[in-house]
Amino acid sequence: MVAPAVTPTAPLKRRRKAKADEGVITVGRSRSGTILANTAGVVFSVLMLFPVYWVLNTAFKPADEVLALEPGFWPSNPTFDNFISAFNAPLFLKDMRNGVIITLIAVAGALVVGFLGALAIARFSFYGRKAIILVVLVVQLVPFLALLIPLFLMLQNVDLGFKKFDLTDSLPGVSITYLVLILPYTIWTLRGFISGIPRELDEAAMIDGCTRAQVFWRIILPLTGPGLVATSVYGFIQAWNEFIIINTLNSPENQNLMAWLLQNQTTRGTAWGPLMAGAIITSIPVVVFFLIIQRNIATGLTAGAVKG
Amino acid sequence: MRHGKYPFIIGFLVVPVALYAIFVVWAYIQAFYLSVYEWSGLGPVENFVGLGNFRKMWDDTLFWQSIKHNVFLLIFLPIITVILALIFAFLLNVGGGQKGGVTRGVWGSKVYRIIFFFPQLLALAIVAVIFGRVFGPDKSGMINGLFPESWQPWLFLADERYAMGCILVVLVWQAVGFYVVLFSAGMGNIPTEVYEAAAIDGASRMTLFFRITIPLLWNTVQVAWVYLGIAAFDAFALVNIMTVDRGGPDGATSVLSLMIYRNAFEFSQAGYASALGVVLFFLTLTFAWVTLSATRRESVEA
Numbered sequence: 042m043v044a045p046a047v048t049p050t051a052p053l054k055r056r057r058k059a060k061a062d063e064g065v066i067t068v069g070r071s072r073s074g075t076i077l078a079n080t081a082g083v084v085f086s087v088l089m090l091f092p093v094y095w096v097l098n099t100a101f102k103p104a105d106e107v108l109a110l111e112p113g114f115w116p117s118n119p120t121f122d123n124f125i126s127a128f129n130a131p132l133f134l135k136d137m138r139n140g141v142i143i144t145l146i147a148v149a150g151a152l153v154v155g156f157l158g159a160l161a162i163a164r165f166s167f168y169g170r171k172a173i174i175l176v177v178l179v180v181q182l183v184p185f186l187a188l189l190i191p192l193f194l195m196l197q198n199v200d201l202g203f204k205k206f207d208l209t210d211s212l213p214g215v216s217i218t219y220l221v222l223i224l225p226y227t228i229w230t231l232r233g234f235i236s237g238i239p240r241e242l243d244e245a246a247m248i249d250g251c252t253r254a255q256v257f258w259r260i261i262l263p264l265t266g267p268g269l270v271a272t273s274v275y276g277f278i279q280a281w282n283e284f285i286i287i288n289t290l291n292s293p294e295n296q297n298l299m300a301w302l303l304q305n306q307t308t309r310g311t312a313w314g315p316l317m318a319g320a321i322i323t324s325i326p327v328v329v330f331f332l333i334i335q336r337n338i339a340t341g342l343t344a345g346a347v348k349g
Numbered sequence: 350m351r352h353g354k355y356p357f358i359i360g361f362l363v364v365p366v367a368l369y370a371i372f373v374v375w376a377y378i379q380a381f382y383l384s385v386y387e388w389s390g391l392g393p394v395e396n397f398v399g400l401g402n403f404r405k406m407w408d409d410t411l412f413w414q415s416i417k418h419n420v421f422l423l424i425f426l427p428i429i430t431v432i433l434a435l436i437f438a439f440l441l442n443v444g445g446g447q448k449g450g451v452t453r454g455v456w457g458s459k460v461y462r463i464i465f466f467f468p469q470l471l472a473l474a475i476v477a478v479i480f481g482r483v484f485g486p487d488k489s490g491m492i493n494g495l496f497p498e499s500w501q502p503w504l505f506l507a508d509e510r511y512a513m514g515c516i517l518v519v520l521v522w523q524a525v526g527f528y529v530v531l532f533s534a535g536m537g538n539i540p541t542e543v544y545e546a547a548a549i550d551g552a553s554r555m556t557l558f559f560r561i562t563i564p565l566l567w568n569t570v571q572v573a574w575v576y577l578g579i580a581a582f583d584a585f586a587l588v589n590i591m592t593v594d595r596g597g598p599d600g601a602t603s604v605l606s607l608m609i610y611r612n613a614f615e616f617s618q619a620g621y622a623s624a625l626g627v628v629l630f631f632l633t634l635t636f637a638w639v640t641l642s643a644t645r646r647e648s649v650e651a
């Protein structure tokens with residue numbers, strides 16, 4: 042597979058250049074085509090955004106307006122009641138806390154394990170390297186639903202030799218599972234970032250007397266910084282948004298906000314206002330993180346594709 | 350090198366390899382093992398049935414119905430998503446025409462990029478809940494609510510004929526932004542000189558798109574196709590949350606993954622569920638392998 046090399050800064054530079062040159066010469070191109078292209082963009086954006094707008098709209102409406110048959114496109118009496126009742130709903134805060142804990146453990150664990158694994162794959166050649174890369178790739182492909190039963194069985198009987206644990210219906214069990222879930226992506230992406238660091242840097246540092254461990258710690262780790270940020274955000278989004286595994290393994294007291302949302306969709310039926318408010322609260326961390334790394338998003342997506 | 354590298358390699362890889370060995374490889378071995386037993390999911394695994402579960406599957410109409418729906422998604426999800434994503438990535442990067450000899454995206458392309466990616470951020474759980482509202486079968490539904498009171502409301506998910514189509518729409522809606530960004534990144538790597546040269550030679554937008562963008566982006570498209578195909582094999586979350594009677598009406602939206610889940614955790618048929626899982630495993634890998642080898646061609650380097 043020959044993937045295009047990623048130079049994250051190139052498009053930016055190009056854009057700046059475009060601005061500087063604007064209006065100098067205009068190579069003729071059909072005006073109607075440009076209008077058509079812009080129209081298509083606007084129409085498509087509206088389609089993409091409409092459901093999101095509707096969530097916001099519903100969340101700020103008082104209960105009677107939500108259920109009104111005439112759909113109002115704007116809440117006539119905007120209110121925060123739905124948010125307050127979401128916060129006061131049973132288990133909302135508990136599940137939010139659970140979600141934070143599970144996600145943090147999974148992401149932090151995946152970063153440490155993934156960084157070391159990526160180092161080994163990117164910087165050493167050894168017997169079985171290809172096999173490991175293949176496994177990492179295939180794992181991303183196979184559907185994990187088929188693994189839910191074995192997973193349940195394994196977590197039920199974790200035998201550490203001296204003591205047996207039942208990790209179902211617990212936070213550690215789900216955290217480890219999520220760690221494994223986001224690990225392939227983490228390794229693959231970090232591998233791309235590490236491969237992008239010239240080996241000459243390692244060699245120069247070693248000539249100057251660095252040990253190999255120091256090279257990893259002082260040279261490669263800081264230079265992989267942006268990669269660590271990008272992968273942790275993607276890991277965060279995945280772990281935070283997951284609900285199938287947690288819904289299967291854990292009872293509502295030990296679930297996260299996604300599972301909470303679904304529980305409340307079925308049990309409360311028509312309480313759309315608080316439900317949508319809950320959905321907004323749940324999405325806020327993800328959106329915030331996204332906006333932070335939004336500039337580098339393409340880099341994060343494609344870094345894994347760099348040949349190494 | 351002065352120091353041995355193997356301590357590092359082993360030290361760095363022992364944890365990930367162990368995790369994979371336990372959570373993926375061993376788990377799959379267990380799934381394969383369970384697939385030849387009739388087992389409720391509780392108590393000892395004793396009742397060996399050999400290929401009995403697979404024979405049962407062969408005669409199960411719901412299984413074939415589910416396969417049919419998976420194939421439906423497998424055909425349309427990648428086609429529609431890739432085409433839409435390619436068009437919009439092209440518009441965002443090249444569609445604005447040229448000014449001063451520099452190729453640009455349409456006006457506001459930065460904003461579009463964020464907007465298109467937005468659905469990707471919402472959890473599938475939330476997406477499913479939202480679209481449950483969008484496709485509401487009465488006047489309180491978003492689409493039905495847009496039309497006059499006197500109109501007969503569309504049933505959407507409650508109508509056997511359209512239910513699967515609704516699922517497809519949501520899957521495309523959710524996926525397309527990701528691929529716009531992915532393709533944009535690929536297009537960003539195509540040297541502008543290539544476009545400039547073609548434009549000077551009088552190439553139209555269409556020509557640029559088909560003669561330059563697509564061939565140079567072929568690898569990325571290929572990967573996208575595989576990812577989308579795998580999403581089509583899954584589709585569990587949406588079907589599970591959105592559809593009437595989960596997989597209904599009358600099995601009209603059942604997919605393989607839903608069958609696995611329900612057999613395992615609701616019908617106490619863990620053995621049968623594992624057999625279905627084994628089938629899904631082979632179908633997915635076969636699909637990935639066939640796609641990658643069938644679409645392989647000499648890649649054109651920019």
